[in-house]
Amino acid sequence: MKSKCAKIFCVAAAWLFCGIFPSCGGGSEPIVDEKGVIIQDNQVYYLDPDVEGDSLENKTRIKITFAETGFGRTWLENAAKTFVYENSEYWIYLDGDPEVTTGFTNKLETGAAIADIYMVLASNWYDLALKGWIEPIDDVYDSKPDGESGKTVREKTDEVFLEYSKATVRNETKSYVLPWNENVTGIVYNADMFEEYGWEIPETMDEMVALCNQIISDTKGEVSPFVYPGSVGGYFDFLVNNWWLQVSGVEKVQEFFDFGSADVFNYRNAEDPSYGKLVALNQFNRLFGNKATGTYNGEEYSYTLSGSASKNHLQAQQSFIRGEAAMIPNGGWMECEMTNSLPDGFTMRMMRTPYIDDVSGKDGQEYISYNYSAQPDYMLIPSKANNIEGAKKFLSFLQRDDILKQYTRDTGSARPFEYELDSSFDYTDFTDDCLEIWENSDYNYFEQSKSALWLNGKVKLYNTVSPFTRIRSGEMTPAVFCGTEYNYVKENWDIWLSEIGAN
Amino acid sequence: MVKKSAAEITILWIFFVLFVIYAITLLFPVAWCLNNSFKYQKEFMLNTWSFPKEFTIANWISSFEREIEGTNLAGMFVNSIILIVGCSFCSIGSSAVTAYCLAKYNFRGKGAFYSLAVVLMMIPSTGSTAAIYKMFFQIGLYDTFFGIFIMNLGGFGSGFLLLYGFFKNLPWSYAEAGFIDGASHFRVFFTVMLPMAVPGIAAVAILTCIGIWNDYYTVYMYAPSIITVAYGMQRLVAQTSYNANYPELFALMLLSMIPVIVVFCVFQKTIMNNTAVGGLKG
Amino acid sequence: MKKIQAITLSAKWKERIFLLTMMAIPVAHFLVFFVYINLDTVALSFQSLDRSPSSSGEYIFVGWQNYREIFRGLTSPYSVFTKAIRNSLLLFALNNFVLLPLGILFAYLLHRKMPLAGAFRVIFYLPSIVSIVVLTMLFSFVFDSTNGIINPVLERLGLGHIIPEDGWLRSRDTAMKMVLLYCFWAGIGGNIPLLSGAIQRIPEELREAGRLDGVGFFGELWHIVIPLIGTTVSTLYMFGTTVIFTIFLQPKLLTGGGPDGETYTIALYIVESIRESGELTMGATVGILCALIGTPIVAITKRLLEKIFPTYEY
Incomplete structure (x- = not known):
């Protein structure tokens, strides 16, 4: 017994020793840039030579906890460096956490180890504002980051996002969040493969279907046209919502999301808000339904890589990188996200969601182009933060023209504010594609709703079942789904209203 | 000793083969992780099955430095150990006390207590998550070690049932001898009966510790700043789905498994010999 | 006369004081964590978060x-x-009617001088000590169509046609079966240490007597071993019954609740409703209903078990 205990003790001790020793090194070396700004262990600060005895202790801290996911941290480091150089009374602590979105609400509630700014991924913040956990930032919106002669942040903000930032609490409407990013969504494709086989980028849905057939025949059924991360969910929205917008236009789609009555789910006539949803689902059926197949040598091959529905992010991207599929519906963050895992020389590019062929254009233009940007990631200041003043200053600073340009250089993506892109910068082809879509789309849109039914989770984008699984398996046609959904919503509308009317 | 019959030997060999197959399916993922932990991330993306073309131990080295909210792997171990020591102390202390009292003493309502213990275990606690969360937050126990310890002070759980049987089997004569010597009930318990119960308590302790070691949900709900090994692994897996650094995750996973396996191997016999499960009649 | 009475009284009182002090903490814990919490849960189940424009974010x-x-x-x-109810019952059945009997069989086999018994015991217990998060992640990799080993093997065996188009974990037909498969694969070894311990304590004489009577392998198992470890078995059975209301991590991690809720369980429903609605009240309501339904079920099961497995003294 004794020798056993001794054995374990030795193992455990050696173990902990190996573990603690490297980490007891204290920390990493400071990195100093040409202006003298120091980055060390997540701390960003500048010791001003003009200030006598300037040290870290004299400065006020701004702690920023941000979702360190697709876009990484370089953009924030660069912004922080410039900020502390110009405002050396502050120093910034950068806390990167990919999972911040799930955990930060607890921090807001308890105020324990709380940051001054949270930058999180798309999620419902309305409840947080209700409970008084977010600091209203109308003053940030009213500030002028470009100097007295410049515009206010409010004037620079895209209208849709400005509307999104507001919430009505205790009968007062204020802005509570700042949008982080305006996403570009579409279809990412394997540029090398397209070049090798001479495939052309399809502009319309008919062309896309033809391309899928061509992919199957050219590669002898070895390569699937599409793969997607099924277990993550939401990826089909990039395509379907875009098609919906093409048919119904921004106003009708927004009418749907205002949920004025159950009739927004009516789909039978062209003027009905959900008509576009039906058409969009029909297009979905063409590419992903159970009859979406091409033939080669007498065999039928599906347009979609087998097993896609069970794949997570990584597995879908792995399949894409290995050339098992030619295209993957995704967003502008994909290249940045995959920086460390892309094999050398792999080129990915982004194409627009194809246009539906018989959809009408405007003013003689062939098609109206939309970019469905998906629910935005956002930034907020907790009401229990320690340094609200500094936080507001930093948030305002982020919308300065040069900082916005730097953001796009660093991430290959854009923010929903008015600014000019840096045209001289050498972006990757992928980024060029994304920025082109962003700049040249007639509308950038994402869904948002202040309807109580939506906020209380009573009514959702799709009700009853998920149309995608049913349409894919062939169990339901889009029309059947829309009909079922419409009936279901009509039946339950008043019940839902009474359930929340009690509030 | 009666010799085994031929039929019995055949049965044993059939099952031996089945066991080997099953063992392989269990060990295989471990080997797979080990193999992949020596690959660079880019290579892993392309190929998850063969041996690494470029062998590297970079992942193993960086896994020591990997941090979740400022806690690295060693820190996670420390947190986990603090948690299991504190929680098992509270849990076993409470269970032992309750088991002892109910096994050895007779008092009114004793039967009720016993039935209560059995029933209590069965009522799902998932539904009370909300209320516990609310209460913790109100008394300021949220996100503290102490809060989790207190949660484990319940004397009517599975530990209780296991120890009840054990205590029942301990002969009362030692206690009687103690009483004759003039010792109080407290003395008898702490100096006579408890030491005799050490093997049983040790076995229950180990089982409890293993349970708490693996429990990430409690920490996730009630003390998310305390990064234990289980909770840290969950966070790491979630993080890895974004940065795709699976090889490093595998290295971390293997590192976190080793001590537990060692402990289990060593204490296997103790667990098996000393867990007598009491009856359900009360 | 009086003196003896006094001593008797105080001895009784000493005992009472001892019992009261010792039981104080467990009883207090019970009162707080069971009585108060459940009362609060009942209260919460009648409330909801106020989301009207005039709200200040409270429960009403x-x-x-x-x-x-x-x-x-x-x-x-x-x-x-x-x-959710169907799946919870399926998992319960798997746990108590498949895994537990298998556990008994395996523990018995290992006891019967199976070669490498010690190694097997450790290996079989591995899933119980490795983080479930990691295990489920590995499981999903193995069944992935690109990365996994299962699909190529099936195709080699000519069974390629049974591979579901949507993948194993998200296809409506196979999602729940995969959850069951995972629980089976990871759960066999969980009860073996306890069962091994119980089997060990059966006196050798009883088994020899049986063998002399010529019961054979399975006869010995059925007529001698199982009844004598009956108390352990019934306790494990009771532990397994709680699975109905508490299991949620496996489906959550493997399938996230499955395509359209195919793999939901009762506990997962509670957890997700808290997460989705951001408020605690729906979870509390379901919890109360579970407690109301579960308690009689558990009480009845306990009675039945006592009939089937009476306690033997040996």
Whole structure:
């Protein structure tokens, strides 16, 4: 017994020793840039030579906890460096956490180890504002980051996002969040493969279907046209919502999301808000339904890589990188996200969601182009933060023209504010594609709703079942789904209203 | 000793083969992780099955430095150990006390207590998550070690049932001898009966510790700043789905498994010999 | 006369004081964590978060609304609740009627001088000590169509046609089966240490007597071993019954609740409703209903078990 205990003790001790020793090194070396700004262990600060005895202790801290996911941290480091150089009374602590979105609400509630700014991924913040956990930032919106002669942040903000930032609490409407990013969504494709086989980028849905057939025949059924991360969910929205917008236009789609009555789910006539949803689902059926197949040598091959529905992010991207599929519906963050895992020389590019062929254009233009940007990631200041003043200053600073340009250089993506892109910068082809879509789309849109039914989770984008699984398996046609959904919503509308009317 | 019959030997060999197959399916993922932990991330993306073309131990080295909210792997171990020591102390202390009292003493309502213990275990606690969360937050126990310890002070759980049987089997004569010597009930318990119960308590302790070691949900709900090994692994897996650094995750996973396996191997016999499960009649 | 009485009294009192002090903490814990918490949960089940424009983010009393919503959910054809109940019962059946008997069989086999018994015991217990998060992640990799080993093997065996188009974990037909498969694969070894311990304590003489009577392998198992470890078996059976209301991590991590709620369980429903609605009240309501339904079930099971497995002294 004794020798056993001794054995374990030795193992455990050696173990902990190996573990603690490297980490007891204290920390990493400071990195100093040409202006003298120091980055060390997540701390960003500048010791001003003009200030006598300037040290870290004299400065006020701004702690920023941000979702360190697709876009990484370089953009924030660069912004922080410039900020502390110009405002050396502050120093910034950068806390990167990919999972911040799930955990930060607890921090807001308890105020324990709380940051001054949270930058999180798309999620419902309305409840947080209700409970008084977010600091209203109308003053940030009213500030002028470009100097007295410049515009206010409010004037620079895209209208849709400005509307999104507001919430009505205790009968007062204020802005509570700042949008982080305006996403570009579409279809990412394997540029090398397209070049090798001479495939052309399809502009319309008919062309896309033809391309899928061509992919199957050219590669002898070895390569699937599409793969997607099924277990993550939401990826089909990039395509379907875009098609919906093409048919119904921004106003009708927004009418749907205002949920004025159950009739927004009516789909039978062209003027009905959900008509576009039906058409969009029909297009979905063409590419992903159970009859979406091409033939080669007498065999039928599906347009979609087998097993896609069970794949997570990584597995879908792995399949894409290995050339098992030619295209993957995704967003502008994909290249940045995959920086460390892309094999050398792999080129990915982004194409627009194809246009539906018989959809009408405007003013003689062939098609109206939309970019469905998906629910935005956002930034907020907790009401229990320690340094609200500094936080507001930093948030305002982020919308300065040069900082916005730097953001796009660093991430290959854009923010929903008015600014000019840096045209001289050498972006990757992928980024060029994304920025082109962003700049040249007639509308950038994402869904948002202040309807109580939506906020209380009573009514959702799709009700009853998920149309995608049913349409894919062939169990339901889009029309059947829309009909079922419409009936279901009509039946339950008043019940839902009474359930929340009690509030 | 009666010799085994031929039929019995055949049965044993059939099952031996089945066991080997099953063992392989269990060990295989471990080997797979080990193999992949020596690959660079880019290579892993392309190929998850063969041996690494470029062998590297970079992942193993960086896994020591990997941090979740400022806690690295060693820190996670420390947190986990603090948690299991504190929680098992509270849990076993409470269970032992309750088991002892109910096994050895007779008092009114004793039967009720016993039935209560059995029933209590069965009522799902998932539904009370909300209320516990609310209460913790109100008394300021949220996100503290102490809060989790207190949660484990319940004397009517599975530990209780296991120890009840054990205590029942301990002969009362030692206690009687103690009483004759003039010792109080407290003395008898702490100096006579408890030491005799050490093997049983040790076995229950180990089982409890293993349970708490693996429990990430409690920490996730009630003390998310305390990064234990289980909770840290969950966070790491979630993080890895974004940065795709699976090889490093595998290295971390293997590192976190080793001590537990060692402990289990060593204490296997103790667990098996000393867990007598009491009856359900009360 | 009086002196003896006094001593007797104080001895009784000493005993009482001892019992009271010792039981103080467990009883206090019970009162707080069971009585108070459950009362609070009941209270919460009658409340909901106020989301009206004039709200200040508090919970307000809404009467039976939450309960009505649950019952409507039960009858609605699109609710996941019925599936949750079905799946919880499936997992319970797997646990108690497949895994437990297998555990007994395996523990017995290992006891019967199976070669490499010690190694097997450790290996079989591995899934119980490795983080479930990691295990489920590995499981999903193995079944992935690109990365996994299962699909190529099936195709080699000529069984390629059974591979579901949507992948194993998200296909409506196979999702729940995969959850069951995972629980089976990871759960066999969980009870073996306890069962091994119980089997060990059976006196050798009883088994020899049986063998002399010529019972054979399975006869010995059925007639001698199982009844004598009966108390252990019934306790493990009771532990397994709690699975109905508490299991949720496996389906959550493997399938996230499955395509359209195929793999939901009761506990997963509670957890997800807290997460989705951001408020705690629906979870509390379901919890109360579970407690109300579960307690009689458990009590009845306990009675039945006592009949089947009486305690033997040896």
